[in-house]
Amino acid sequence: MTDADSKSGGLTAAQTAEIENTRANTAATRRATVPELEDILYLPIPVLDHGFVRVIDYMGDDNAVVQAARVSYGTGTKKVREDQGLINYLMRHRHTTPFEMCEIKYHVKLPIFVARQWIRHRTANVNEYSARYSILDNEFYLPAPEHLASQSADNRQGRGAVLEGEEAARVLALLRDDSTRAHDHYLDMLNHDEAGAVLDPARAGLARELARMNLSLNFYTQWYWKTDLHNLMHFLSLRADAHAQYEIRAYAEAMLDTLRHWLPATYSAFMAHRMGGAHLSATALDVVKRLLAGEPVGQPDSGLSKREWRELMAVLDREG
Amino acid sequence: MTDADSKSGGLTAAQTAEIENTRANTAATRRATVPELEDILYLPIPVLDHGFVRVIDYMGDDNAVVQAARVSYGTGTKKVREDQGLINYLMRHRHTTPFEMCEIKYHVKLPIFVARQWIRHRTANVNEYSARYSILDNEFYLPAPEHLASQSADNRQGRGAVLEGEEAARVLALLRDDSTRAHDHYLDMLNHDEAGAVLDPARAGLARELARMNLSLNFYTQWYWKTDLHNLMHFLSLRADAHAQYEIRAYAEAMLDTLRHWLPATYSAFMAHRMGGAHLSATALDVVKRLLAGEPVGQPDSGLSKREWRELMAVLDREG
């Protein structure tokens, strides 16, 4: 590949042309088909500065979930429930297996530190670009100014205010300079220039599987990632959540939008029952009941720890 | 549902009509499509006396395997290898992740004792007909005469010669009578007739989740079963093998044929490298090398146990 400058949205012109060619081909199928998802099939959704996520293939639609539930529950239920109602019911009661009957495959380009969080979701199929085998492009992530955040003072794994002025400029310069140098030296050790030509015939060149270790965690990699709908929603519930690191959340939000195109009824149930809402412990539920009965309750007589109390008040939008 | 007599190939007339309706619908898709598999999509392949397996949906084709391998290997390999050669290479060297990029979904009707073996393959998605919720039909498996085998004398988990004459007749009569009575009593305990009418208004009827325990392991159940290509091949390599119990092998062989329709290059590599062939231990390999060098080798000086020696001679089609 060539360098990042010749790319648009993380893709080379040749790749963009290949996508357009692929999109121009259609075939007849007897399978369940979702026109709203076909509309965006193969198209890269830009994420971060050089990344993207794009849907490469899918299996099933909302009806596949309903159909699977009805095999479990047998005949006689069709008239009783509407499909949306059934999907809501499944979501609410965590009947997860019918959601496993749909499958989706993405092509994702993402920084290595994001890939390291993402890969922890084990129930998925992955094929990653191999830097043992091929040479990584000179593409690395630099946070946009509004995402260059300071360390949170009260949350050890969170962010605080955005860095500004000189400190922001200094951080960005350090990141850019170190990444650029890392890739320059990577090519140098490989004895290779950007275009793939040997630099110095007298040198052997370091093995690719070793040279890659000089690259930093903000370099981009890419993979095919395939999972079933249940595990996709589990991924999204954790990674599109406000507590997730911004960079992986940016991918999860793009994927949430692909879910909306793909399965509108499931998306609606997911947003109501999983992304929104809250789990209350037995003790927290007891506090709610006492409050509803008009009883004044404070943290000391709630049975909750101070932290649990704060969390409950936040869920209920109440002053502590 | 009605009783088994009104069915053909394990399906009611209404189900057969529904399948034809579904097959009559096609839509345009941008996804990879396999016409040879579309030809048989939704069609039940009869297995055993009342069972079937049918492909309900699929994702990907042979090219999806190649494409996934090439993300791993990056660009620049397309000209070097032919697709079949690459797929053979992946199969031979157990590079399994590219095969995980394809997915297939079956609808299967099968005896419960077969389902109990099948479900041990954990990396799959399953929705089974629930006898807590619905009433099981009066359909049970009876072996065909040529499969009514005696216990093997030398293999504790194998079959010997086919039973004949009076003993065969007696066994079939016992199986048929006990199964028939079990279902009669099942309906009786449910206080239900075949058509779903209450038998005796004065009785409450046993809960479905309890009454089902009276049915024997040869009754038919059904499920949707979805898995990726790698795990499908693992299933087939164990269950289409000659050591598998005949009844599950009958399903595996039907599914092997769906694989042939779906992915010809993968099927060919699978048959050569997984279904055929043999694994030799280090010691067995050493024996082969000594034999090839013209050295006479017998079990005592082979380093192999008697059993291992017998197995090796069988693999090599040699007298022990």
Next chain:
Amino acid sequence: MTDADSKSGGLTAAQTAEIENTRANTAATRRATVPELEDILYLPIPVLDHGFVRVIDYMGDDNAVVQAARVSYGTGTKKVREDQGLINYLMRHRHTTPFEMCEIKYHVKLPIFVARQWIRHRTANVNEYSARYSILDNEFYLPAPEHLASQSADNRQGRGAVLEGEEAARVLALLRDDSTRAHDHYLDMLNHDEAGAVLDPARAGLARELARMNLSLNFYTQWYWKTDLHNLMHFLSLRADAHAQYEIRAYAEAMLDTLRHWLPATYSAFMAHRMGGAHLSATALDVVKRLLAGEPVGQPDSGLSKREWRELMAVLDREG
């Protein structure tokens, strides 16, 4: 083995003696050890009429969970949090990986229909007694009178009132007679008596892998079942729940008690945050907030379906 009459708590005298021998042996170990669990190690806890569950082995203690969380979080947190507080926090926020660091292995004897529900929990290791290889004992489950329930009128997969009088007696007689006959005919087809002797030298005997299909789903099987703590709690949260079928719940409750012996801090957090408590959807949470603000809310203006409204009122112990 001999018949059920010679057994106590589902075990033969020889098995009971072997357990006592095993329990008499102790060894020194550097591993984390839990005396309260050692006290009951290997001992069968009776479940249903012939079943049991017993802990065979375990790895880790409450501190292993804390330690794993602290690798994640690194140093410097030890003084800040108490262990119970940290475990509560992990449970509340579904940080599940530290709970995967503990492992437990059970030996379970259970009816086949219970085994069929149980095996749907895929993230576990299982070795089951093979009826292809060995002969199943004449042991089958008959519900105790107080568990012989009628079908629920309003929940298709639930139970209603207990059957009484003549209907109860009739159901029990049918179950007992059919099971007894099934096993008699099973031995007959095998050409085998209870003690293992050949019945008729002139007959070949049906293969074990076929004869077993005549047994009904209430016959007992047994297995080793091993899982990590996270997946154990997932199993318990579903199977010790009031919606689970009584027969599997009886096993789950026995296992819940082994959890209490094993990991008191985790058990306490699990009971508060998983077994008790409730998940509220975004809309349900909004209703709670409106009620807390003193606003009168009824189903029609709640945004909830009638069914969701009924479920919310039940969670809050309120009249609909």
Next chain:
Amino acid sequence: MTDADSKSGGLTAAQTAEIENTRANTAATRRATVPELEDILYLPIPVLDHGFVRVIDYMGDDNAVVQAARVSYGTGTKKVREDQGLINYLMRHRHTTPFEMCEIKYHVKLPIFVARQWIRHRTANVNEYSARYSILDNEFYLPAPEHLASQSADNRQGRGAVLEGEEAARVLALLRDDSTRAHDHYLDMLNHDEAGAVLDPARAGLARELARMNLSLNFYTQWYWKTDLHNLMHFLSLRADAHAQYEIRAYAEAMLDTLRHWLPATYSAFMAHRMGGAHLSATALDVVKRLLAGEPVGQPDSGLSKREWRELMAVLDREG
């Protein structure tokens, strides 16, 4: 933590003392115990320049495998087979579930690029040190001179000869300088010195979850990694293999030695049947039979591709 200089074998003096304290404690247990593994429990086995692997906990012994197989196969087999013979049989015929009955937990310190290969083994439990939460030490991997290999000329993902002289010195200097600078700038962006003190009170400091992206892939991380014996052997068969990258192979070889301490019979069967030996395809097996029958066979009439032929000749130690 302090910097790398104060460490020995990748551990601080405080950590070494904590390990000694832990090892000094023993307790009585009724569980299966393996004295040879207890001897090395908790002790770090040095790997690479700053890494280690140490066994933290284990469940089961060789007998647990045998016992699980005998639940499957039932009674009557004890006298027939010796334990080693049974374990060999299970290994040879890929009866994998009995091996899932043992479990082992490691604490590993490893470079991030090794962790990225390792984590692809999905059936395991992992808790990794979090650089969102804590600060990574200034410890990075530099290959020893004998492992500083050039790119292989004929294997795109392999190594060739060792680099020498000026080129070796230059590569090492680049790696060391870039890594050192990356960590210096990491601390600088965090506004932190090595001892944890704030550098400049006027600066906010970049969030830890962002600053870590400046570190390169040779920096060390650490995790707890727990898996069952079957999956451990699968890991070892791939990662202790000659085709694996040297750096992960160094870990696998250290773990192979812990397997030898833990389960001598399983280790012996694993070395004979999995690490040694070879899989022959149906066609390759046919070639062997023809050769054994004295028939001259060459690649053109073998049915094998040139590459397959070369691989077979290598397996058989023959000239092509």
